[in-house]
Amino acid sequence: MGKHVIIVGGGATGVSLFSTLSGVTGISSISIVDPNPVGLGTAFGTTDPLLLCNTSVDVTSMDPNGESDLLGYLTGRGWPVHRDDFVPRYLIGQYCRERFLERRREAEQAGVRVRHHLSRAQAVSPIGAEGYAVELADGRRLCGTDVFLCPGLDRPVIPDVVRDHLGNPALAVSPYPVEGLRRLPENSRVLVLGSKLAAVDAALVLGRARHRVVMASGSGTLPAVRTRLRRPETPRLDTVAWSGLSPDSPSLERQVTRLVLTAVAQAANGTALRSQTSVAARPAERLAEELEIAMTGRAHWQDTIAEIIQTVNDISAAWRHTTRSAVLNQYRHLISRYISAIPVRNARLLLGHLTDGTLSVVPGIPQSVLPSRGGSGWQVRWDGAPAEHFDHIVCAAGYHKPALSRLSDGTLRLDGASGPRTDPYISSELRVCDPLTGKPERVWVLGAASHRRTAIVNYLNTAARQSKAVADRFAAAKPETTSLVGRLA
Structure with missing residues (x-):
């Protein structure tokens, strides 16, 4: 009986892992759990050509070795790109999506059953010697022999100063999808909380529409x-x-x-x-x-x-x-x-907005944010300064790294739910280990989920290198007898 693999997360990291695992012998089924279309996560799911990837084609590849696979993909489709170029993020989303469909077709032709479950994983529980059960947000229970945790960054950081106003239509908890920013009324005055990559994206989209934007963060500094x-x-x-x-x-x-x-x-x-x-x-x-x-x-x-x-x-x-x-x-x-750091093109656009006065960057987070009287917009006050009116606020302070915690019964929670828990131990091979014996379990963490073991994770080249190393070890491991059939319970 072959192995039944469950991959939690269908973004670029999940696709990179799927691409390497799909050709490993001894796998009967691969299930991918993600509420979004595979390949189109937060980072690369945008459709706006204005938004560039801030890493060059050379390192933005699901194959970490040799010439960039992304370079080959783009040039093969007529895009005149160089390894140093920064390309629109939607192209990388298309690349991930097409590579997934190609590898899926190859795997199914080889007899591997591939399924995508449109839901969010909440927990991973051991089920005796048989393997693991992945609990889905829609109530289903997916069973497998091996679980690979590849969730992306999809929980935005909400600054405390606006936390009490969640749900207000004039507050966006994230710049993405940017279609929401495009729908703002003309000549809006917008406060963007943050000054790094997500905030830069927000400023570029809003600046294109000639809105008046203030970026505010603790540092008040832009990327290099x-x-x-x-x-x-x-x-x-x-x-x-x-x-x-x-x-x-x-x-x-x-x-x-x-x-x-x-x-x-x-x-x-x-x-x-x-x-x-x-x-x-x-x-x-x-x-x-x-x-x-x-x-x-x-x-x-x-x-x-x-x-x-x-x-x-x-x-x-x-x-x-x-x-x-x-x-x-x-x-x-x-x-x-x-x-x-940001690409030169983005820097030019930002500098144009700063020069013409439609964009400003200030150090410090507002002392208070209150809805304006009458319910239109916000009254924002900085320490020692008079209140300013803004029509809209966008949170762009980044994303929380995926939460992973262990309950006393061995269950791994993926949703940050409250209650007694401990941080799981992750081995140098990116495997979750039993806290008592130290024995590695058949649960791996990759990409953003590996932040307790890997220093810099928000980088596709890191995920691609992890995927290859993990898949190589997985393929070399001795086969284990199992009675699972890759079922939903």
Whole structure:
């Protein structure tokens, strides 16, 4: 009897895993659980060509090795793209969707039963020696021998200042889908809470319609600007030195800083780091300077980013979660600005809106937000300033990482429900382990769900590398006898 696989999440990570697992021998069925069409998750489900992926074609591929599979897909369909290009996100959604349909057809021709269940997974429960039951939000129960958790980022962060107003039609909990932003009345005044990638998307969509936008965040800073993000042809990092890092060293953060700066210096061929970035205080001035630096080929730091992400993920995988989190927190500002930098085209558009006065960026979150008298819009007050009127508010402060917790009976909750629970232990092979024996279970976590083991997860190349490694181990594992038939109970 073959294995019955359940993949929770049908976004890019789930498709990447499905693409590698679908050709593994010994699998009888694969079930995908996702309330959305497979391949069209939050990140790549948009249809607006204005919204670009902020990673280049080279690293935005479901195959982490060799030439970008996305590059081959696009050029094969007549798109004149280069490995360094940033393409509209809807193209990546199409790529994921078509790759899924292709691999599904191949798997079914090989006798594998493939099903997509349009629901949300809430829990995974062990069912003796037989395997696991995945509880669905619609009340169904899907049974399988092996479960792979690949949920995406779909729970938006709601700033406390607006939490009491959830449900108000003049408050959007997320910029997506952007069709909601397009329906705003002409010449609206909009407050966007956030200043990073989701907020940039919101500002671009609203700016195109000539709305007046204020972006507000604790930092009040925009991402840096880059012209590419690609894998290096020649490694620049000192892998021996990185491998020698001790998570228990009191100087760990200083050592990481030194290794990163050394790599940047090598990429820059002696160009000083201070000439690769801007320290201007005003957002418009800083954006203009960093746009000019990128366009004149002086943003050498960008050519170390892909290698740094991979190295940090690999090296820190063996660290304790608390150590990894502490180090990442020290570099949170750098991660949000440089690892999550924006393409030149987006920077140009933002700068145009800043220059013509339809966009402004302010540091700090409002002290209070109250519905305007009469029920039209909002009265927003910053500390020490008079109240301002806004017609609409958009939350764009990012997304919560997937919640995964274990109950006393061994059940894994995926929905963040309240009650006594513990954080599950995730092995270096991305498997959930029994808390008493340490024995790995037949439950894996990938992509955003692996954040307790993997440092930087919001990156398709990371998910693709995880998918290949997990599928290879899965294929090499000894077959186990099972009486499951991949059924719904």
